[in-house]
Amino acid sequence: MTPPPILEGRRLHVTFHSRSGMGRASGPVKALRGVDVRIEPGELVGIVGESGSGKSTLLRALTHLAPVDSGEVLLDGVSTWGWDRDRMRAVFRPSIRMLFQDSGSTLNPGRRVGSILAQAAALAPDGRAGEPGTLLEAVGLSAAFLHRWPRQLSGGEKRRVAMARALATRPRVLLADEPFAGLDVVIQQRVVDELMEIHERLGLAMLVVSHDLSVIRGLAERIMVMKDGVVVESMKAEDFVVERLTHPYSRTLVEAELPLR
């Protein structure tokens, strides 16, 4: 029997009831409209889609950070619906970690790197926590960084520490929101290489979101396309070519990526 996906979202709906600056309701925004997503053990999935298509909301819904109207999130095939805080803390949170956009800026400026990593590792169930020095090594930083303050790190080093922090509980799935945003092409490639290395060495399943199809293509085994709160395409990366795609929008994405000459 094949094992269930590690993490699965079924028919997820999320609506935001936002308000305008004047305190008046500006109408509901349906950010997710029945999204299905499955992440198999050790799989590296990429999500692309235009701004506002619901990519970040999907990651947040999968981690119980967005208000889900209906649908469910399953861990190892078991619905997490109604899990209480203790069960979320003990079982869900250590397994599914999120790397937020601009993760480097999320480090607590009042703690040294070693303390940041130890604090994150404390979330791990008994015996699973990563040791701070080993975590730094996993992201290519020496143990000397344990004593640094976040303000003493370069942008790239901050990002690596944030990655080490996400790995501190030895998660089984890493969700990364736009880890390449705002980086120049060379640094972007370095981040891609780092993610691939960690994915391969740790067998860690990942769901990586980006605006940029060409970057995702270089990274992911499966590519999903979102548009207006819906997943319009989910294809193996090698099949992600115009002739095989089913939705006009994903075809447009590929054509924009490789202009016909």
Ligand SMILES: Nc1ncnc2c1ncn2[C@@H]1O[C@H](COP(=O)(O)OP(=O)(O)OP(=O)(O)O)[C@@H](O)[C@H]1O
């Ligand atoms: N907290 C919120 N309150 C109200 N509306 C929200 C909120 N978060 C997101 N939205 C709306 O939900 C929709 C989806 O937003 P989301 O952030 O998921 O898009 P995205 O695909 O991640 O976009 P981007 O590529 O720009 O990051 C957008 O219309 C957005 O304005």
Ligand SMILES: [Mg+2]
């Ligand atoms: Mg986003």
